[in-house]
Amino acid sequence: MGALARSDEVIDEPALALARCARAGYHEAMRTLPPMVLVILLWFAGLGAAAQFGKISILYQDLLQVYAGSGAVALGLVVSIVGMVGLIFGTTAGLVVARIGPRRAIVAALLAGAAMSALQSLLPPYLVMLASRIVEGASHLAIVVVGPTMIATLAPKRRRALAMTLWSSFFGVAYAALALIGPFVSPFGLLLGHAGYMAALAGVMALVLPPDPHQSFAAIGNLWQRHAAIYTSPWLAAPAMGFCCYTFLYVAILTLLPPQTPLSHRALMAAGMPLVSILVSLTLGVWLLRHMTAVRLVMLGYAAAMPGFVVLGLLWGQGAGMVLGGFMLAGALGIVQGASFAALADLNPRPEDRASAAGALAQLGNLGTTTGTPLLAALLAQAGPPGLVLAAVGLCGLGIALHALQARRRGQFS
Numbered sequence: 001m002g003a004l005a006r007s008d009e010v011i012d013e014p015a016l017a018l019a020r021c022a023r024a025g026y027h028e029a030m031r032t033l034p035p036m037v038l039v040i041l042l043w044f045a046g047l048g049a050a051a052q053f054g055k056i057s058i059l060y061q062d063l064l065q066v067y068a069g070s071g072a073v074a075l076g077l078v079v080s081i082v083g084m085v086g087l088i089f090g091t092t093a094g095l096v097v098a099r100i101g102p103r104r105a106i107v108a109a110l111l112a113g114a115a116m117s118a119l120q121s122l123l124p125p126y127l128v129m130l131a132s133r134i135v136e137g138a139s140h141l142a143i144v145v146v147g148p149t150m151i152a153t154l155a156p157k158r159r160r161a162l163a164m165t166l167w168s169s170f171f172g173v174a175y176a177a178l179a180l181i182g183p184f185v186s187p188f189g190l191l192l193g194h195a196g197y198m199a200a201l202a203g204v205m206a207l208v209l210p211p212d213p214h215q216s217f218a219a220i221g222n223l224w225q226r227h228a229a230i231y232t233s234p235w236l237a238a239p240a241m242g243f244c245c246y247t248f249l250y251v252a253i254l255t256l257l258p259p260q261t262p263l264s265h266r267a268l269m270a271a272g273m274p275l276v277s278i279l280v281s282l283t284l285g286v287w288l289l290r291h292m293t294a295v296r297l298v299m300l301g302y303a304a305a306m307p308g309f310v311v312l313g314l315l316w317g318q319g320a321g322m323v324l325g326g327f328m329l330a331g332a333l334g335i336v337q338g339a340s341f342a343a344l345a346d347l348n349p350r351p352e353d354r355a356s357a358a359g360a361l362a363q364l365g366n367l368g369t370t371t372g373t374p375l376l377a378a379l380l381a382q383a384g385p386p387g388l389v390l391a392a393v394g395l396c397g398l399g400i401a402l403h404a405l406q407a408r409r410r411g412q413f414s
Contacts, residue, residue: 033208035154039163041204042147045106046170047177048113048198049143052082052136053369054175055117055194057255058182063123066187070126076374078133083370085137086144090363092226101212102146103205109142110202117195121188144362149355152345161289164345165281165338172274172281172334175254179270230360234413236353238406239344240360242298245399246336247368249305249392250277252376256388257312257326260380265319269326276327277334284331285338294343299403301335302396308332309396313389329392336399347410 056063056079067075100108116132116139124132148167155163182190231237258270288297308329315321344361348354380388 035156036159036163038154038208039151039166041201041208042151043166043170044201045110045143045205046147046167047174048110048194048201049140049147050171050174051178051194051197052113052140053079053171053251054178055190056133057175058178059187059190062187066123067126067129074126078130080370080374081130081133082137082140083366085134086141086362086366087370089138089141090145090359090361090366092359102150103209103212105142106146106209107202107206109139110198110205112136113139114195114198114202117191117198121191121195123187141362144365145355145358148341148344148358148361152354160345161294161342162282162286164341165286165289168337168341169278169281169334171250172278172337176271176274176278179267179274230356234406234409235347236357237360238295238347238403238410239340239357240364241402241406242295242336242343242399243340243361244364244368245302245395245402246333246340247365248372248376249368249395250333250337250372251369252372253326253329253392255373256377256380257322260316261322261326262317262319265323269323272323273326273330277330277337279334280331281334281338285335288335289339289342294339294346295403295407297339298336298343299400301332301339302399304335305329305332305396306393309389309392313385316385 060075060079063078064075067078112135116136119132120129123129148164151163151167152160178190181193185193229236254270254273257273258266261269285297285301288300292300305328308325308327308331310325311328312322312325315325340361344354344357348357376388376391379391383390
């Protein structure tokens with residue numbers, strides 16, 4: 001049938017190694033704790049990973065004063081460099097995780113995150129802060145690659161859509177919690193609190209996850225061939241390609257829209273958008289997944305987001321109007337986020353394929369997260385609200401087109 005015929009024809013040693021760990025160890029966990037309890041614990045780890053982005057966004061103005069001598073661009077690098085690690089190493093993370101074992105990997109990632117937040121709470125010199133964020137990038141990548149792969153393996157089939165949708169909500173929940181907590185704590189308190197959370201969760205994970213199996217794994221091999229094998233597969237690459245448009249938009253609107261909203265409605269916009277996104281994803285999104293494929297639901301979510309952006313543009317500067325548009329687009333993008341992770345499991349039934357798809361999703365997701373906010377901020381400054389709205393609607397259309405293209409390619413080999 002050819003190299004593109006099916007995702008199970010792509011040989012991916014990092015993914016296969018991670019899958020072996022899953023089969024050897026995770027079923028032990030299912031005998032000691034209910035599967036959905038482990039799913040929730042992994043989701044808590046996702047919250048900590050999302051906060052590695054969100055804490056700096058929340059503290060941006062405070063840190064701008066501390067590192068004023070370095071300039072706004074340098075501080076922007078502190079925000080984005082976590083995503084750059086995932087952008088570079090996303091698709092190769094599976095092998096690294098498998099070599100040290102999934103339990104060791106997630107515990108080490110949580111401990112590293114805790115140590116870096118504790119260091120950052122001291123507001124060290126700029127270069128030390130930047131170095132700590134690079135370490136956090138590795139911590140973040142380990143969590144977001146292992147998390148969905150383990151969840152798709154552990155969750156019972158009838159609850160898999162709910163479990164994957166729950167995982168997808170970790171960014172929104174973390175941002176909402178930080179938006180509520182941030183105004184009431186100092187930078188020191190917020191960063192040290194995150195350190196304590198990550199350290200406590202590392203202890204829990206060390207206790208409840210099964211021991212890592214003792215096995216040998218293959219070398220990393222040719223990275224270019226591995227990337228090509230993943231991104232030329234319409235099964236492995238499709239969730240990531242659609243998700244990139246989502247992350248480009250979502251983190252940017254959470255960052256850019258609240259400051260542009262009139263003060264009387266600013267807090268509602270900041271806390272409400274991620275909450276609406278989560279609520280719609282876990283209710284309407286899960287219900288719709290019972291009635292249509294995950295890919296079709298992603299496309300529907302992007303189509304539904306377009307009117308929200310139009311309303312936002314038409315009512316820009318009006319508090320209630322901007323909140324209405326923000327909530328409309330946030331709810332629609334919530335459907336996209338849950339369905340994207342469900343598509344990862346739906347299109348790739350084998351655990352090793354899911355690990356490959358999760359690595360690609362982390363890589364392209366970080367591409368969107370890293371580039372979305374600075375590019376849309378520059379567009380907003382130069383072209384104003386109409387430019388932002390036009391670009392957002394175009395990105396929604398791009399997300400639909402990418403999934404339509406990959407679906408047609410899959411149809412050629414079915």
